[in-house]
Amino acid sequence: MSPDASPQNLPHVVIIGGGFGGIAAARAFRNQPVRLTLIDRRNHHLFQPLLYQVATAALNPSDIASPIRRILRRQKNASVILGEAVSIDRDRKIVHLADAEVAYDYLIVATGATHSYFGHDEWSEAAPALKTLEDAVEIRRRVLVAYEAAEREVDDGEVRGWLTFVIVGAGPTGVEMAGALAEISRRVLERDFRKIDPGRARIILIEAGPRVLPAMSPHSSERALAQLQHLGVEVILNSAVSHIDDRAVVHALGRIETRTAIWAAGVAASPLGKTLGVETDRAGRVLVNQDLSVPQADGVFVIGDLASIKSDGKPVPGLSPAAIQEGRHAARNIVHLIRGEATEPFRYWDKGTLATIGRAAAVADIGRMRISGLIAWLMWLFVHIFFLIGFRNRFLVISEWAWMYLRNDRGARLITGDVEPLLERGKRLEDRNRMLSP
């Protein structure tokens, strides 16, 4: 073996982020002559499209999460480091973690996006967003506690506040959350309570723009709206939210008394992008070259939601298929560079967009086709099962879904953590020490 071929002399590729893009990139290096290190602050890859199902008690956190180590277990050239990258030094070619440093020859930054409250971070306490598993468990907790609190409450106005759920933002997450919350109240919790009727809970979806699912075709937006309304969701369009607190959501067209608000409106790029010191767009995304490399940052590529790039003159959307395609492409281009070859420009292949509203209710835009209802829903089921990583997860998710759709039950109706602070949240002092009658 020549000295050059020993593992320590192979180029070191570092990938930051174990989402769709980062995992796709790591796998693309499988049989390539590199040393690979994947850094993530979580030990798991998260199947984010199903996160709302954890928030609505349909799936368990571990059903949609796979240990990154397990995914890359057979890929002998790959190491995994648990840690949070805080900044990138493009001159010294070093990634800084909170307590250590990792040097790279080539770097793929795939840390994605986080939620944004458009400058109103004070809303985050009253209206949590849905990005991580912890967010999902917290939202599930609040939703389930709201019904419990309503059952305990003696004042009618208070009961209404607990039984009103407001979702801000009608993108895919907001629409899916609204549909799932409607199904829980109408179908799942129906017989569980003695004093309240969960079926009378109000689910309100507020959108600043003129239609739901703005990234899809107008026809699909219309179908989705009809399906939401059929499920009993109240949809308010063209009304921006101006204030959120523990007891109400205020929007342009009115004020809604609610104890449970959920934020599904804005995204912002991961702050790691800015530490590269290169040009970013308004949302903080890195403006990458057409081959996904970063101008003036030797060996650095940015992919997924953190990258701003056009394909065929249109911006590449922040969707998982785009992140996966970019991950593979960046890996291929790094291999080109290692071989001394020219890189290739990235082109996005749009396979279509799907969104689900509820059982047997979904919409799909595929090329010029517009599909809705049962067929779109079956496509959605199939695609999501197919892309879940790991046979075990697929099997468990199918089991949970079969149970849920056949029995109208949700398996993961679990409130963890102390409930008193939530029950107390925003409660006025004079409400205390009242007598509960069964």
Added chain:
Amino acid sequence: MSPDASPQNLPHVVIIGGGFGGIAAARAFRNQPVRLTLIDRRNHHLFQPLLYQVATAALNPSDIASPIRRILRRQKNASVILGEAVSIDRDRKIVHLADAEVAYDYLIVATGATHSYFGHDEWSEAAPALKTLEDAVEIRRRVLVAYEAAEREVDDGEVRGWLTFVIVGAGPTGVEMAGALAEISRRVLERDFRKIDPGRARIILIEAGPRVLPAMSPHSSERALAQLQHLGVEVILNSAVSHIDDRAVVHALGRIETRTAIWAAGVAASPLGKTLGVETDRAGRVLVNQDLSVPQADGVFVIGDLASIKSDGKPVPGLSPAAIQEGRHAARNIVHLIRGEATEPFRYWDKGTLATIGRAAAVADIGRMRISGLIAWLMWLFVHIFFLIGFRNRFLVISEWAWMYLRNDRGARLITGDVEPLLERGKRLEDRNRMLSP
């Protein structure tokens, strides 16, 4: 309908606690002429015997938890209140919650036991105990993070500290935890890491007394010890722990450098018992009459781990079958009182004791029979599946176990929450900013 028969005039039975005893009592009132209110600070009944499997990443939290509302959904005379009982006023016959009051005619207190650090509550941070789902998730997190930290660590001594797990107390929980941790390191994580060999992790079980599983027969203790040692667990007997901190466990026979300690040693009765103002034993358990009623507290019964009672001259053990039998018995005695009949004394029917050590390894004492190995393990599997509440949970747990035992994989290897504080826990300053090499 006579006025007496309207639901509002029926006697009000309040049960505090939705564990094995409380649920058994509630169900026993199913067709009885009472109004029933069950109060619990959790929305779920927990199948505690399998809690260690959540802590060791074999099962999901929701696999062993059922919403109490769902369990009692068809029992029309039962209401469920989510809330924490803080004290009982036996003169006014009122249960005080943090923010409300509930009046009772008859009361069953079934709040069980919590863990005790024998006056060393300062150990709880470094050595969490295993009583709630939150505890289990926290222990799982620490165990999984320890392997991650070891993989990142450059100093050999530090690696050893991360790869040493100490369990204090060799009762059923301690033995089950030790066995499961040994299986994880030897079988599950084997190929997942690049720098460390998880198979070299040390699992140490420390017990102050002379044998493991002290509540079982000496023969079963011996068999369990042999099975633990076969799995690679180091068992230290006759040595009491005198100090625990972030970096070490000190016991009578030595000092063990460890980053992960788990407390499985002491239990103390729920503090609610003392608020009754009646006689309690050293562990805080209420000394109940032979019919499970409480002396000088009209209409109050105490059951399960919170009750101190003898049957056939021997103390009734703090096991779930005892709590279930007591719950049913207390309900029956309350029905007697409502009818103006005499109550009956409680007698415990000992069906035997089972403990599991690992795959195909368990011990059982049934009457005078002593069983160990595969047969005992199959009995353990069967009993635990049979008593799990809810068909759905049974189905999922069987699926998870089949996967785990056939594939040597554990499905719930999920670290949630921020990991940096854990990685940082006890880390010395000079360790920072070191360069990690892949």
